[in-house]
Amino acid sequence: MTSTASTAGGSTEPAHYAVRVLDRLALSERPVVHWGENVISSSELRAAVLRVVGALAELGVREGSAVAVLTEVNSPWLLATRYAVHLMGATLVAVSGANHGTTTHRLDTETRARMAGECGARVLVHDAAQREEAERIRALLPDGVGMCRLGAPVHGPVSAGDHPVDGPPKGFSPRVPARALVIYTSGSTGRPKGVIKPFAAWNTVVLKETATVTPKVFLAMSAVTHTGGLLVDTAVAAGGSVVLRTGFDPRTLLADIERYRVTDTLMGVPQFYELVNHPDVHRADLSSLRRLLYVGCPASPERVREAVKVFPGVLHHSYGTTETGQIAMLTAADHDVPELLSTVGRPRPGLEVVVQDPATGRELPRGETGEVVVRSPLAMEGYAGDPELTARVLREGWVHTGDYGSLGEDGYLRLSGRMNDVVKVHDTKVHPSEVEKVLVGHRGVIDAHVYAHRRSDLIEELHAAVVLRPDSPPGHEALREHVARVMTPTHAPVRFVRWREFPVNESGKVDRRLVRERGLRAGSADGEPLSAE
Known part of the structure; x- marks a missing residue:
């Protein structure tokens, strides 16, 4: 199974990065993915890709189709599924979480179903750990959406529905999709927004990088369904290996590294x-x-x-x-x-x-x-x-x-x-007004104003000024948990300052500048910081 394009010099090179990945995996038997204590060899990963290709073909995936995927965070199956989806000429939609670059937040079932639905996903791919959640998502999607089931990483069985599949159909030829991915990022309201990335963007970067770099060992801590996945694919396509982790710990x-x-x-x-x-x-x-x-x-x-x-x-x-x-x-x-x-x-x-x-x-x-x-x-x-x-x-x-x-x-x-009073917390652009709406939605909060604080190391974080109801006022952790539940943990302010009432300016509106200035030096009579519990 080869797809090549002629170069100006008359030689050939793969025109499809996933073909290059398969070619590299076939060259020698070596460890290529480290996931926890699991070591995935090049032949195991290659065979897994081809089994997923076969399952997608049996489920009716065609060029231009969209395929949703739900697996454990940074599972090797994410790599196998991405390569297979792109070999089918289809678009990958990861519904595991909304990514913030180095942070991935878990999403609820309804949000995941919305993401798959608005992209027109024809198939939902899931691993054994996510089977129950996948069934709940499938129940919210239109009739006709197929299920591709994945076994234990990555040597386990692959099924189209309940039918095991061993490999691609006879005569299969790779196809080039128009769109590579719909990457969901957590929007300022906490509602993930899907960024449609053309295949040419992903493909060009991987092929260009692998033509100039020596084999590398790439350590991935951010979600490989998102931008970090581009660097993972570059490493694998260049004949290197990857270490997949589910989070950051120094x-x-x-x-x-050692x-x-x-x-x-x-x-x-x-x-x-x-x-x-x-x-x-x-x-x-x-x-x-x-x-x-x-x-x-x-x-x-x-x-x-x-x-x-x-x-x-x-x-x-x-x-x-x-x-x-x-x-x-x-x-x-x-x-x-x-x-x-x-x-x-x-x-x-x-x-x-x-x-x-x-x-x-x-x-x-x-x-x-x-x-x-x-x-x-x-x-x-x-x-x-x-x-x-x-x-x-x-x-x-x-x-x-x-x-x-x-x-x-x-x-x-x-x-x-x-612009527009946006605060960038980690990798997420947050509109303070959206967080204010959520805070005021708490029964113990009368009013709220959210603002940015830039630390001496230039990291921005969210602070909030709140006017609380006198009977059973919520504390610091209760307010953070409320915002994290309604939006995401990234949207939750790290500091709250309690006010009896907010100051107003000459026009009768809340003086937001004064609230922020006094809040940053709170401890005076104007505002009392809520201590973490």
């Missing part, structure tokens, strides 16, 4: 800070590490300067969004130039980045601050089931990021905040 990460001789990994800026400050970091053998990529938000130059001493020559910082893909990169060499640490790097080749006046749309000259706007072949097609949001964000081929920034004469991009 001690475990350092032990994994044990598996990890060459590359990805983490968010908060996790990056935690790793650099961990006492074990100075005792660990980090000699195998070639690239540590930290993402999600701008980092404190002072903290990065300290980190360069711990991780010399390996630090990279990437700025981008799910909608655009990668926009700019601060390379390892850039990290050795202190004045560049306040930037997010140079825009990547092959895309256009301009800074516009958000009021007029006029392109601004170098050095002036405006909205960062991007046109890229790797950008999204739009949002699933939301043409209104698509029209607001994607205009005439340009993705409007909502980030304020400026391009210097040196070509480096500097970010300076966000």
Whole structure:
């Protein structure tokens, strides 16, 4: 089963990254995936991909179909299913959770069903651990949606309904899908929004990277159904291996680097800070590490300067969004130039980045601050089931990021905040007004105002000022749990300040500036912090 395209030099190379993956897996017998204590060999992963191809074909998946997948977090089955879905020319829709880059929140059944339904999923793929939840989701979907059942990782049986399948149908030939993925990110309201990514975006990155890199060992802590999966696929397609973890723990990460001789990994800026400050970091053998990529938000130059001493020559910082893909990169060499640490790097080749006046749309000259706007072949097609949001964000081929920034004469991009009072918590853009609505929905809250607090290390977090009912007022943990339940844990403020009543300005409206200023230094008579219980 081979799909090739001629190059200008007359040679051939796979035109489909998943074909390249299968070819690499067939070259030699070796460990390719480490998941917990499970070791998946190249032949086992290849056979699993082909069994899933056969099941999808039997269930009627065709070019252009959508396939939903629900498995344990970062299961090897996610890789096998993605390759199989793309070989079928279909689109993958992961309904396991809404991703925040380095954090994945569990979703309820109704939300998962909505995600699969609005993408028109023809089949729901699930593993044994998620069988009951998959059945609940299936009950909420239209008639005719098939079930692909996966056995124990990854050597277990694959079934189309209740019929075991051993491999692809006779004469099967790979197909190239138009759309690779619908990536669900947690929106500002807590309702996941689906970003439609063209196959060309995913395919181009993997094929380009695997043509230039040597085999690597990639450690994945963020969900491999999302952007981190691109780096996983690059490692596998280049003949390397991956270590799949379900979350971030600095001690475990350092032990994994030593044990598996990890060459590359990805983490968010908060996790990056935690790793650099961990006492074990100075005792660990980090000699195998070639690239540590930290993402999600701008980092404190002072903290990065300290980190360069711990991780010399390996630090990279990437700025981008799910909608655009990668926009700019601060390379390892850039990290050795202190004045560049306040930037997010140079825009990547092959895309256009301009800074516009958000009021007029006029392109601004170098050095002036405006909205960062991007046109890229790797950008999204739009949002699933939301043409209104698509029209607001994607205009005439340009993705409007909502980030304020400026391009210097040196070509480096500097970010300076966000539009529309949006707070970026970890990798999630949060509208304070949406959190306020949820807080006021608690029976013990009379009024609430939510605002950003930027710590000295440039990490943003949510704080909230609340006016509580005098009878049985809720405490700190009760308010956090309420927001986390209705939205996600990322949306829950980390600090609450209790007010008797909010101050008003001359127009009779709540003075939000004063509430924030006094709240940040609360402890005075104006506001009393609620202590964590």
